[in-house]
Amino acid sequence: MGADLRKRGGGRKGKYAPMSQINVTPFVDVMLVLLIIFMVTAPLLSTGVKVDLPQTSAKPLSAEDKPLSVSLRGDGRVFLQDTEVQVETLVERLRAIGDVSKETRIFVRADENLSYGKVMGVMGMINGAGFNKVALVTQPTKGGKGK
Structure with a gap:
């Protein structure tokens, strides 16, 4: 049992081993919010002078x-x-x-x-x-x- 603790936590009791995986969920959340913001503001960036063109x-x-x-x-x-x-x-x-x-x-x-x-x-x-x-x-x- 002592060998198992050393592998996971380096022999420290009550502490967890550092996680070596990247949590992508916050990144995806931020990207979706930015996508929605750009979708809403993009139509507002067109030319603002109203002209009835032939x-x-x-x-x-x-x-x-x-x-x-x-x-x-x-x-x-x-x-x-x-x-x-x-x-x-x-x-x-x-x-x-x-x-x-x-x-x-x-x-x-x-x-x-x-x-x-x-x-x-x-x-x-x-x-x-x-x-x-x-x-x-x-x-x-x-x-x-x-x-």
Whole structure:
């Protein structure tokens, strides 16, 4: 019997041998909580400016780098990413962004109820400032056909 105690506890009476197995249950619990948190917060991280985009059957563009987004709302307000800007200061705000080069892709999102002239005026300002990769963003039509 004394040999058995020495194997398990090293001869210490009333003490247990150290456990050499890893308890994975707390790790799994933490991972499940983090998964739930990320599932709840992920939809909230999308672009916050609501714009009714026109629908088209064009194929989506592939984006290699992160584009800038200029949004034109139906009430005439203009947003650069999620920040509201004045139309007159849009070009200088684009230039002020540090990592923007003339080759940066700029997506223009415009409400479908805006006049063609207003949308083309903003696109012309951006293009006139030397930004060559300016594209309009639309929504795909339901069913794949035009309106």
